[in-house]
Amino acid sequence: xxxxxxxxxxxxxxxxGYANHPDDPGGETYRGISRRWHPDWPGWIIxxxxxxxxxxxxxxxxxNALNESVRYFYRVEYWxxxxxxxxxxxxxxxxxxxxxxxxxxxxxxxxxxxALNVLNRDGKDYDDVYTDGKLGPVTLGVLAEYLDQDDESLxxxxxxxxxxxxxxxxxxxxxxxxxFARGWIRDRIQIWKN
Numbered sequence: 001x002x003x004x005x006x007x008x009x010x011x012x013x014x015x016x017g018y019a020n021h022p023d024d025p026g027g028e029t030y031r032g033i034s035r036r037w038h039p040d041w042p043g044w045i046i047x048x049x050x051x052x053x054x055x056x057x058x059x060x061x062x063x064n065a066l067n068e069s070v071r072y073f074y075r076v077e078y079w080x081x082x083x084x085x086x087x088x089x090x091x092x093x094x095x096x097x098x099x100x101x102x103x104x105x106x107x108x109x110x111x112x113x114x115a116l117n118v119l120n121r122d123g124k125d126y127d128d129v130y131t132d133g134k135l136g137p138v139t140l141g142v143l144a145e146y147l148d149q150d151d152e153s154l155x156x157x158x159x160x161x162x163x164x165x166x167x168x169x170x171x172x173x174x175x176x177x178x179x180f181a182r183g184w185i186r187d188r189i190q191i192w193k194n
């Protein structure tokens with residue numbers, strides 16, 4: 001079964017420190033946590049206290065309480081919500097977790113479900129799963145059947161393709177988001193690097 005620590009470390013490589021980009025709909029963020037969407041996150045109290053210090057924002061990285069608050073946030077808000085501990089593959093858990101952070105868990109799990117459906121040889125290997133964005137017993141059962149026959153590499157490639165397609169759709173709908181294209185593709189489309 002998958003573990004939170006490697007998934008968290010993987011995602012944190014892509015979530016920088018403090019930012020307040022004018023075109024980011026999340027506004028002020030720290031390690032990917034948006035003040036706009038999560039104004040009650042306790043880390044904002046720590047950040048606001050040190051904004052006038054000469055070491056800001058670089059000094060935030062050394063604050064243990066802040067780092068623990070980030071870790072706890074991601075565990076509760078993302079890992080626990082995708083039931084990461086019961087995903088049978090660390091690579092899949094990493095992908096679902098990371099995609100949940102940038103897109104919501106619905107998209108991450110629906111990408112897995114779509115990939116499973118594409119790879120079932122028109123229902124010969126296992127039945128299609130309903131694409132509802134929920135990691136329930138049916139999806140987990142089908143995933144187990146798939147992993148009994150094959151490794152996760154094809155699933156990951158399809159999931160990354162779906163993620164890339166979603167990025168492109170978002171940028172077409174709002175061209176201001178194109179400023180994030182290189183980072184999204186470079187940092188979030190992982191499997192194509194292999």
